[in-house]
Amino acid sequence: MTAVSSSTPLVFDPYDYEFHEDPYPMYARLRAEAPVFHAPADDLWVVSSYGDIREVLRDDVTFSNRMGVALDASAWTTDAHRVMSFLALDGDEQTRLRKLVSAAFTPRRVRDLEPSIQRLTELHLDHSLAVNAEHGEVDWITELAGRLPMDVISEMMGVPQADRDEVRRLADLVVHREDGVRDVPEAGMLAAFELIDYYANMVSQRRKSPSDDLTSALTAAENDGDRLTDEEINAFLFLMVVAGNETTTKLLGNALYHLSANPEQQKQVYAEPEHLVSDWIEETLRFDTSSQMLARYVVDDVEVGGQTVPAGSKLIVLLGSANRDEEIFHAPDTFDIHREQGEMGQILSFGTGRHFCLGAHLARLEAKVVLDELVRRTSSFEVHADRAVRVHSTSVRGFANLPTTFIERP
Template sequence: MDLLYSPYDFGVQDDPYPVYARLREEAPVYRNDADDIWVLSRHADIADALRDTARFSSRNGLRIEPAFWGPQAERFFSFVAMDPPKHTRMRSLVSRAFTQRRVQALEPRLRELALGHLAPALDGESFDLMGDFAARFPTDVISELVGVPEGDRALVRDLGMAIMYRDEAATGPVTDLPPEALQAIGALVGYYTELTIARSKSRTDDLLSGLLDAAEGEDRLTPEEIVGVLILLVGAGIETTMLLLGNAWHAAWKHPDQRAAALGGRIDDWVNETLRYDPPSQTVARTATEDVELHGVTIPAGGRVLLAVGSGNRDERVFPAADRFDLDRDTSASLAFGGGRHHCLGANLGRLEARVAFQELTAVVADYEIDEAAAKRVHSTNDRGFESLPTRITARR
């Protein structure tokens, strides 16, 4: 059978791992002419490319859909779609506001938010992990972090969901954003612009105030740059955490021996192995700035390079028995949060959210069963996870 890989293919999105295995062995530098991409699938090659910002640029963004790819990528990805020195300046200023102290101080409030969503969801024998909890909790966490007033959070949640979910009832794979998502982005930009103006007149103890105050000498973030960071948080801070929660829930259910350990309290191991085994972010794009020769293949300057992180995390050269979900595994080499100067700035927040969520879930749930026939996956060129995970629970006595 011919080796065919496209990030737009719904079949690949539903289960990319068999194709990844063939890519690693048969075509570690794979060319797809129709999608105009070069794909790297081995852990070492992906890790090297993530560190090598000189030859693998982020200037055109992280996703290959026409709406995202190109000079306009900064509108969606802020400093993540920049190279030095622009990236260095922006990340440094954002880091002054997005501190570990600010993240850790959120934990008590995160627990309140988790309990607030779980109490009604678990008031019975069944619930939808995604719709009833995983889609709501991270959205409210980001709103809490940013400083969105409680009265506006339903609006922000609805706009975020319109951006993240795409209508797949139409024929064929989705290769661009639908009008509804573009309208939601515009509305969210408008909302965050107004909130930034209001906060500039009256500070509070939140990330938005921190971004307004962040400075290096006379250099400060402009209001437009701040709004760009807030838009980035919709995908980087909400969608990935939402999908991580679902992927962890599903992976543990599929592996009963590991589920027992996870529900027994090994939360950090559960989260870390999920990030390795089935990461929410499967691919990240780069632009080759010069001809790059790898495994006897030349990627030309200007080539669009897709780094298949999900494949790298299943590379047997780094993770023995990589297709096994194993909470005892050393996951320190995982590529789930990227690498190099673009290592995810929100990694600590994402881990904290997942830890709090599963601590509160396992305090109530002794075991569970997923109705896989009714489960529904999201379809995306770079993200992997579920839109719906109907679950029947056995409550702790």
């Protein structure tokens, strides 16, 4: 890790492309010099230490989700729940909506997806390895990591196969940030409107002709006579396709990138996949989590880490920094699949408290099925890091392209 010089002024710019390439030196400097830092350019309060972040995430009375969780100015609104569902609600409103959604998005529904995930994994891996055999390498993101999570979510929702590439393209545009633009770019806004319209039409169709998919289950979800409105279903579907799809794609890319950079650990994973694939996933979630930062609205004047943060402030918690906090994790800047389970259990990649990620189990299941099958079918791989292309986003961290060479088992 290249240290950021403490002789230079401390500037936190979440839109800076150079910061996206490697945010961890900046996180380390924030933890050391200003664990609660005011970034005047965007009027943000930035929280970087594990303990403070955990407290913020578990107190949604003082640190509200009512304005959403994205730091972009256009997304920072009391209408954020219209596209972020219960992620942008607090208290009883959040509890009500999450209960109704959970009645359809059940643990059993997720478990029942495993055969479909396996089938889709084999389909995309067959194609990826064929491309690899022909060209000596394959873009892991384009051919598998970017396709499979969208296919899984789309299959669960009932999105037709013919529409999935376009839905994925729109979802990519929603999270992409353009160099020099300190907000959601126009293309991202237009993509969000298109996705919302698409899901609105799908919900309308399911109201008329229900099927056995998640969208139909959401239209039928009921709790003591209370039901979801079309708008609430649309918001949850939008949240799933943007948050659920993008974060799992990034997890699958980051997993390969970091294991390729640690060849001894790669050999160990291939030697003991039944024990180490899960540890590989968890260490990837800790070391380079897909979701790097979340926003909160400060309801009342509050002291955080010895600093008074005024009411009405926009506060950012750096999940990526929490997972590298040296107060919690031994040698935090070292990728180590043999990390103690007690440490692994402390990661904040999926949040904590009442807003703990509803899709955490699905993301882990997808990663486990994909990486188990990859290790079964290949004997090693090498990511061509010099040609990897990062996604530029204020919300997710990962790759747009990840050229990789696989050695297939005989």
